[in-house]
Amino acid sequence: MITLASISEKVHAGERITDEEALFLFESRDLIAVGELAAAVNRRRNGDRVFFNVNRHINHTNICVNRCSFCAFYRTADQPGAYLYDLEEIRNRATEAHAQGATEIHIVGGLHPDLPFDFYLEMLRTVKEVSPDLHVKAFTAVEIEYLSKLAGLSVAGTLAALQEAGLGSLPGGGAEIFAPAVRNRLCPEKISGERWLAVMEEVHGAGLKSNATMLFGHIESHADRVDHMHRLRELQDRTGGFQVFIPLAFQKENNPLGHLKRPGPGGVDALKTLAVARIYLDNFANIKAYWVMLGLKTAQVALSFGVNDLDGTVVEEKIGHDAGAATPQTMGRDDIVALIRKAGRVPVERDTLYNELRVY
Numbered sequence: 001m002i003t004l005a006s007i008s009e010k011v012h013a014g015e016r017i018t019d020e021e022a023l024f025l026f027e028s029r030d031l032i033a034v035g036e037l038a039a040a041v042n043r044r045r046n047g048d049r050v051f052f053n054v055n056r057h058i059n060h061t062n063i064c065v066n067r068c069s070f071c072a073f074y075r076t077a078d079q080p081g082a083y084l085y086d087l088e089e090i091r092n093r094a095t096e097a098h099a100q101g102a103t104e105i106h107i108v109g110g111l112h113p114d115l116p117f118d119f120y121l122e123m124l125r126t127v128k129e130v131s132p133d134l135h136v137k138a139f140t141a142v143e144i145e146y147l148s149k150l151a152g153l154s155v156a157g158t159l160a161a162l163q164e165a166g167l168g169s170l171p172g173g174g175a176e177i178f179a180p181a182v183r184n185r186l187c188p189e190k191i192s193g194e195r196w197l198a199v200m201e202e203v204h205g206a207g208l209k210s211n212a213t214m215l216f217g218h219i220e221s222h223a224d225r226v227d228h229m230h231r232l233r234e235l236q237d238r239t240g241g242f243q244v245f246i247p248l249a250f251q252k253e254n255n256p257l258g259h260l261k262r263p264g265p266g267g268v269d270a271l272k273t274l275a276v277a278r279i280y281l282d283n284f285a286n287i288k289a290y291w292v293m294l295g296l297k298t299a300q301v302a303l304s305f306g307v308n309d310l311d312g313t314v315v316e317e318k319i320g321h322d323a324g325a326a327t328p329q330t331m332g333r334d335d336i337v338a339l340i341r342k343a344g345r346v347p348v349e350r351d352t353l354y355n356e357l358r359v360y
């Protein structure tokens with residue numbers, strides 16, 4: 001019989017937990033016990049250190065051919081609020097970020113119907129011209145698949161061209177929830193979960209690292225979350241290419257799913273999800289609390305629930321904020337350091353590839 005004690009014994013012995021055990025943890029009402037177990041796993045791996053980085057997000061366009069039901073960000077080209085940055089605007093944002101000490105530019109955007117593949121290559125080159133030291137983490141697996149069709153190249157050929165132009169690694173967006181029944185309701189036009197994983201396998205095969213996400217707190221079940229993490233753990237066993245797992249809390253405003261009156265995850269659900277992820281994903285080095293969507297206070301408390309990464313300074317985030325995220329657009333380095341210290345932990349500034357830059 002599965003009990004908290006039997007799972008705890010396994011975890012303390014360094015053994016992997018099963019899907020059934022992960023489901024048991026999700027359904028446990030003892031949040032503190034689940035959190036303590038996750039904190040123990042994290043302490044064993046990462047001690048008291050908590051990572052953050054100094055980065056800037058650039059969402060180059062919100063014009064998108066898809067219409068995902070949870071997305072408040074996309075517009076069609078003729079809708080009010082549709083925008084596309086030109087290369088000068090990209091350069092200005094990268095220059096400003098570099099001057100402020102950013103080490104990473106994070107670029108994701110809509111699937112624009114008319115931009116040529118060259119635009120994406122030029123966008124990467126533009127950032128690298130500002131400084132070759134800026135790491136460009138760009139394009140979800142969904143965008144990579146779209147770009148490969150646009151370029152008429154294989155995924156491997158597309159990645160090679162993007163790497164040549166300056167791509168350094170990939171973020172983990174577009175994963176949403178892999179389970180087909182839910183995914184078909186959330187984002188029927190988006191590539192399947194299988195395809196997302198297959199593209200990521202090619203990304204890792206090309207020597208690029210990536211992140212992995214999961215959108216939670218909407219219409220998915222606990223079993224769907226376990227299924228999602230199961231597929232990630234399996235791929236990570238094969239490639240080792242994922243750097244971090246980032247559960248993204250669903251935001252309810254301005255999107256069709258919001259109209260279904262889905263409130264998004266509460267604090268207990270968010271903390272439990274992060275904790276179960278830390279326990280289940282034994283082959284992931286890092287679990288991130290993405291403060292933009294979780295809220296600063298929940299993200300800080302998450303540091304006692306198995307989390308060891310708080311993302312970065314971000315500066316200009318549109319996707320979560322369009323959907324109602326109530327967090328600020330940016331956090332200064334000092335604010336993040338203070339937030340981590342007040343949680344009794346040691347702030348460590350990292351680069352995109354998790355090399356330590358400075359211990360505070």
Ligand code: SF4
Pocket residue numbers: 064065066067068071072073074109110111142187190
């Ligand atoms: S989630 Fe991404 S792919 Fe879906 S509509 Fe929004 S921008 Fe487009």
